[in-house]
Amino acid sequence: MSKKYHFPEYLLEAxxxxxxxxxxxxxxxxxxxxxxxxKALSAIMSSVDGPIIMVYGPTGIGKTTLCEHLIDxxxxxxxxxxDIPVAYMEAIKQGQKAFDWRDFFCNGLEALxxxxxxxxLAPESVIERREQAKSKLLNRQxxxxxxxxxxxxxxxxxxxxxxxxxxxxxxSKAQKSSTALDNMETLKSILNGKRxxxxxxxxxxxxxxTDLSAQLNRRSCEIHFRRYKYDDSEDMEEFQKILVTFExxxxxxxxxxxxxxxxxxYERTCGCVGILKDWFxxxxxxxxxxxxxxxxxxxxxxxxxxxxxxxxxxxxIAEGELLFQDDSVDKLHLLLGMTxxxxxxxxxxxxxxxxxxARNPTRDPVGTEAVNQ
Amino acid sequence: xxxxxxxxxxxxLEPIGLDGPYRESLTSYITRLSTAHCLPNKDFILYxxxxxxxxxxxxxxxxxFADYSRTINGYTHFAKxxxxxxTELTLVNSILRTTMLPFIKLFDSGGKGxxxxxxxxxxxxxxxxxxxxxxxxxxxxxxxxxxxxxPIHRAQLxxxxxxxxxxxxxxxxxxxxxxxxxCGSNLASKSDGQLTQLLNKQHCDHTDCILQLLSISYNxxxxxxxxxxxxxxxxxxxxxxxxxxxxxxxxxxxxESTLAxxxxxxxxxxxxxxxxxxxKTGVDVKDFFIGEVSKVALNIDRLDQKIPRPxxxxxxxxxxxxxxxxILASPGKPLSFKAATKMLEVSEGYLRYRFPKESEQIxxxxxxxxxxxxxxxxxxxxRKVTKTIKDLHDEGIYPSQVRVFRPEFxxxxxxxxxxxxxxxxxxxxxxxxxxx
Numbered sequence: 001m002s003k004k005y006h007f008p009e010y011l012l013e014a015x016x017x018x019x020x021x022x023x024x025x026x027x028x029x030x031x032x033x034x035x036x037x038x039k040a041l042s043a044i045m046s047s048v049d050g051p052i053i054m055v056y057g058p059t060g061i062g063k064t065t066l067c068e069h070l071i072d073x074x075x076x077x078x079x080x081x082x083d084i085p086v087a088y089m090e091a092i093k094q095g096q097k098a099f100d101w102r103d104f105f106c107n108g109l110e111a112l113x114x115x116x117x118x119x120x121l122a123p124e125s126v127i128e129r130r131e132q133a134k135s136k137l138l139n140r141q142x143x144x145x146x147x148x149x150x151x152x153x154x155x156x157x158x159x160x161x162x163x164x165x166x167x168x169x170x171x172s173k174a175q176k177s178s179t180a181l182d183n184m185e186t187l188k189s190i191l192n193g194k195r196x197x198x199x200x201x202x203x204x205x206x207x208x209x210t211d212l213s214a215q216l217n218r219r220s221c222e223i224h225f226r227r228y229k230y231d232d233s234e235d236m237e238e239f240q241k242i243l244v245t246f247e248x249x250x251x252x253x254x255x256x257x258x259x260x261x262x263x264x265x266y267e268r269t270c271g272c273v274g275i276l277k278d279w280f281x282x283x284x285x286x287x288x289x290x291x292x293x294x295x296x297x298x299x300x301x302x303x304x305x306x307x308x309x310x311x312x313x314x315x316x317i318a319e320g321e322l323l324f325q326d327d328s329v330d331k332l333h334l335l336l337g338m339t340x341x342x343x344x345x346x347x348x349x350x351x352x353x354x355x356x357x358a359r360n361p362t363r364d365p366v367g368t369e370a371v372n373q
Numbered sequence: 374x375x376x377x378x379x380x381x382x383x384x385x386l387e388p389i390g391l392d393g394p395y396r397e398s399l400t401s402y403i404t405r406l407s408t409a410h411c412l413p414n415k416d417f418i419l420y421x422x423x424x425x426x427x428x429x430x431x432x433x434x435x436x437x438f439a440d441y442s443r444t445i446n447g448y449t450h451f452a453k454x455x456x457x458x459x460t461e462l463t464l465v466n467s468i469l470r471t472t473m474l475p476f477i478k479l480f481d482s483g484g485k486g487x488x489x490x491x492x493x494x495x496x497x498x499x500x501x502x503x504x505x506x507x508x509x510x511x512x513x514x515x516x517x518x519x520x521x522x523x524p525i526h527r528a529q530l531x532x533x534x535x536x537x538x539x540x541x542x543x544x545x546x547x548x549x550x551x552x553x554x555x556c557g558s559n560l561a562s563k564s565d566g567q568l569t570q571l572l573n574k575q576h577c578d579h580t581d582c583i584l585q586l587l588s589i590s591y592n593x594x595x596x597x598x599x600x601x602x603x604x605x606x607x608x609x610x611x612x613x614x615x616x617x618x619x620x621x622x623x624x625x626x627x628x629e630s631t632l633a634x635x636x637x638x639x640x641x642x643x644x645x646x647x648x649x650x651x652x653k654t655g656v657d658v659k660d661f662f663i664g665e666v667s668k669v670a671l672n673i674d675r676l677d678q679k680i681p682r683p684x685x686x687x688x689x690x691x692x693x694x695x696x697x698x699x700i701l702a703s704p705g706k707p708l709s710f711k712a713a714t715k716m717l718e719v720s721e722g723y724l725r726y727r728f729p730k731e732s733e734q735i736x737x738x739x740x741x742x743x744x745x746x747x748x749x750x751x752x753x754x755x756r757k758v759t760k761t762i763k764d765l766h767d768e769g770i771y772p773s774q775v776r777v778f779r780p781e782f783x784x785x786x787x788x789x790x791x792x793x794x795x796x797x798x799x800x801x802x803x804x805x806x807x808x809x
Contacts, residue, residue: 081464082385082386086378122411123549126413126547150411153411
């Protein structure tokens with residue numbers, strides 16, 4: 001006998017918040033997520049791959065969900081009670097200002113559950129500031145150096161396999177490319193001599209980071225978290241499955257069906273599972289609010305993203321996917337000097353670019369020559 | 374989203390050398406732990422205190438560092454509470470062994486004569502630790518009273534900075550291990566780069582006995598019993614002086630009834646006395662505590678080596694009483710109780726115990742005087758406030774708090790905190806017709 005509902009039945013009687021929370025916490029394992037998770041795990045555990053792992057993809061693809069999945073796997077790999085096998089933080093960008101490392105270290109220390117962050121004092125600072133009054137030492141705020149030392153020490157002593165940095169593309173955002181490069185160099189230097197890996201997840205803007213330096217390029221591992229593509233039949237089949245799974249997970253008395261509206265659903269999500277889930281969550285909230293027994297197309301339409309927003313997302317995806325395309329091998333050959341430049345003589349004769357009827361710039365005969373002619 | 378993983382609150386650092394007698398001390402472990410967390414010891418100790426109910430009263434950290442921090446390595450209250458809270462926060466179970474707590478059953482519970490007042494260290498050990506890239510740490514044995522030489526290098530333990538001659542605390546408030554708290558220089562070497570002089574290999578002191586004690590393993594300690602110790606004391610007294618405890622007391626420089634009390638099980642030995650007793654009678658420490666003493670070799674040379682302990686000063690009570698009378702009768706500014714003890718060259722405890730009435734008189738006299746001084750000062754300030762307000766009023770300026778309480782008028786804003794001064798300002802303004 002098949003199950004009537006694919007969710008615990010008590011939810012039908014539960015409060016609106018509880019039902020929405022249930023749906024929000026539902027994790028769906030889909031094809032691309034599995035692929036990316038496998039690659040990411042192997043990169044984290046590998047001793048060959050570089051210390052910086054970058055996962056990029058369009059907004060709302062499910063990068064944070066990927067982090068959650070990976071954290072679940074890595075959580076159990078604790079070696080000693082003091083270890084934190086995995087930690088999660090966000091790289092926060094404040095307005096148009098340069099990336100704030102002080103803020104980054106504070107967030108990192110918070111992610112690693114560090115104590116007394118506002119009292120940190122690097123051992124070398126004690127020596128440098130020996131001349132200062134003890135009261136001054138006590139009442140001071142930690143400097144960026146103090147926080148950096150504390151962050152280094154936390155990474156050594158907590159030895160996480162990976163530190164997840166969501167919105168990692170913020171680190172590379174700087175007004176000058178030299179600053180962006182400095183930021184990336186700093187990020188790399190933090191990991192020197194440590195076995196932790198930084199797992200940066202972000203939009204396609206992350207791709208610019210590796211372009212900044214060859215060394216960084218070599219020491220980083222890139223993973224593309226792509227969307228489901230409309231022109232790929234396998235992808236669309238999987239997307240349909242995901243849609244059905246979400247429909248089943250909605251804690252409503254009657255299961256909705258949008259299989260006939262797959263094109264509409266795809267159009268409003270750009271093939272991104274994260275956007276689909278957020279959209280369904282908002283629509284579910286509305287449906288429960290209106291005491292409806294199922295999720296109708298109207299609910300979806302009410303909560304759909306505007307065309308303007310979707311256009312921005314689609315444009316970013318298109319630009320990002322273009323960036324992700326590997327450079328041609330000819331370009332590599334040319335840079336390495338493996339392709340000979342063609343001889344001047346082999347080149348086809350240059351065609352004139354004069355206007356029709358204009359004379360060639362030749363010297364006109366003068367004197368007796370002109371008379372003879 | 375739940376990204377939290379269960380883990381210890383503090384880093385799970387392993388104490389160094391736990392399996393042997395050269396184990397790290399708890400004060401050293403705490404300093405290493407606070408350095409790893411990039412925190413000054415002072416903040417770290419206050420944090421530990423905030424997490425432990427019995428340690429909750431360590432609010433004035435300065436007095437803790439000055440007076441009690443050394444006891445962390447012993448077996449009294451602070452040793453117990455600190456090792457418990459650190460075990461709880463680091464989830465490292467062996468913290469207890471960085472103190473003398475495993476030996477608590479063997480000695481007098483007061484812990485007198487157990488630990489040195491200031492830190493001692495071996496420059497050779499520090500140099501070796503630094504050269505080999507190991508973390509610099511202090512050994513537990515260095516902090517124990519009567520251990521004057523390094524058991525590894527047979528070098529005299531240092532107790533003062535080779536550069537500025539400052540004594541070092543067991544638990545510094547800021548400075549990392551291996552550096553002088555006063556001048557910041559390396560404690561491993563002298564200013565000329567030389568290390569302390571090595572002693573003769575044959576040189577022996579109580580250090581070896583303490584080393585033997587520390588080499589008793591944690592499991593072996595479980596076999597220790599009070600009955601066995603008493604039995605062994607009996608045996609030693611019988612072997613050396615044919616049961617005459619008094620004679621042995623005299624030979625060892627102990628009080629008349631010390632050994633008799635131990636033998637009857639009426640009191641547990643003080644740490645330094647027992648170590649001295651075992652050292653001078655040539656008894657193996659391990660045999661004494663966990664086995665049976667079969668060999669006693671009363672060493673005549675060793676009998677001359679008395680325990681270096683501060684000499685008890687005998688006071689001339691009559692002359693002190695005379696001086697106190699003079700102090701009480703002297704006109705002019707009366708002395709504070711502290712100043713009086715300093716002048717009389719006696720401790721505060723002595724004065725309170727021996728001359729309780731006179732002590733109270735000294736305190737009351739000084740208090741009266743100080744109260745009068747405060748009242749006079751307050752009156753003076755009140756007059757100044759009134760005058761300033763009237764001057765400003767005459768000039769047609771509103772005498773606000775900011776205008777009145779200015780250094781040029783000899784008044785500071787902090788004086789406004791005193792209710793009487795505030796009332797004066799307020800009343801004067803009301804008198805002048807201002808509405809507040």
